[in-house]
Amino acid sequence: MARPDVVVTQQAERYLSYVSPDTGAPPFLLMAQMLGRTPSPSQAEALALARALSGERELDLRPFARLLPPSPPAPTQLTRGVG
Secondary structure: OOOOOOOOOOOHHHHOOOOOOHHHOOOHHHHHHHOOOOOOOOHHHHHHHHHHHHOOOOOOOHHHOOOOOOOOOOOOOOOOOOO
């Protein structure tokens, strides 16, 4: 039995008078390129999509380390506000 992490679906077809078969549909995530546009998601948007499509799996971004900006260093000690 298949156990997909994510299922993306729409039910708008039932409201339309004609719908092209899925066999001729372009891949949704390539829609911008197919329309001649250059997709430019922010890093936060790209990571949000990656998290949404990864389901319960932990993201492993090591293969993309050279493409991502460096993370800020973790604080070495906790500080408290004076007040």
